[in-house]
Amino acid sequence: MYHHSGSVTQQAAGSATGLLDSRGPDTDAILFQRCTWCGTAMFHRLLCPVCRGSELRTERSEGVGTVRHSTVVHRNTPAARNVSLVEMAEGFVVRGRVMGPPMGIHSGDRVRLSTAQDPVRGEPVFQLLDEPYRAWR
Numbered sequence: 001m002y003h004h005s006g007s008v009t010q011q012a013a014g015s016a017t018g019l020l021d022s023r024g025p026d027t028d029a030i031l032f033q034r035c036t037w038c039g040t041a042m043f044h045r046l047l048c049p050v051c052r053g054s055e056l057r058t059e060r061s062e063g064v065g066t067v068r069h070s071t072v073v074h075r076n077t078p079a080a081r082n083v084s085l086v087e088m089a090e091g092f093v094v095r096g097r098v099m100g101p102p103m104g105i106h107s108g109d110r111v112r113l114s115t116a117q118d119p120v121r122g123e124p125v126f127q128l129l130d131e132p133y134r135a136w137r
Helices: none
Strands: 031-035 056-060 064-073 081-088 093-098 110-115 125-128
Touching (some): 064 093
Parallel strands (some): 093 125
Antiparallel strands (some): 031 056, 081 093, 110 125
16 A cells, blocks of 8 residues: 655645646646656656556646657548647647658757647647757768
């Protein structure tokens, strides 16, 4: 049995129900969960993947992250699009789309949330924070 550690600080903001609370004032934000037992951040989970705790608090992400993996998809779309895994500054990973040429998105690129939900696919959409210098390839 796990013992609740007093070292994890609980914020007054956020819902402690374990379910994502979508009634927040800012609809263009990514909501994620943080375990109240161990502090692990996660996206759309029922249980904490680290301690298996069910006491999850809903929090709002600042919307800044780093592309960890990106791939170009040609299926079910009239034009090629990218699908990226973005590690957010809070520590969780989310799947979404980064605006720009699909071949121009690379691991390590810094991104910021543009819209929390693409109207077609329902995934978050990100934009590059800065255009990195890329040498001739």
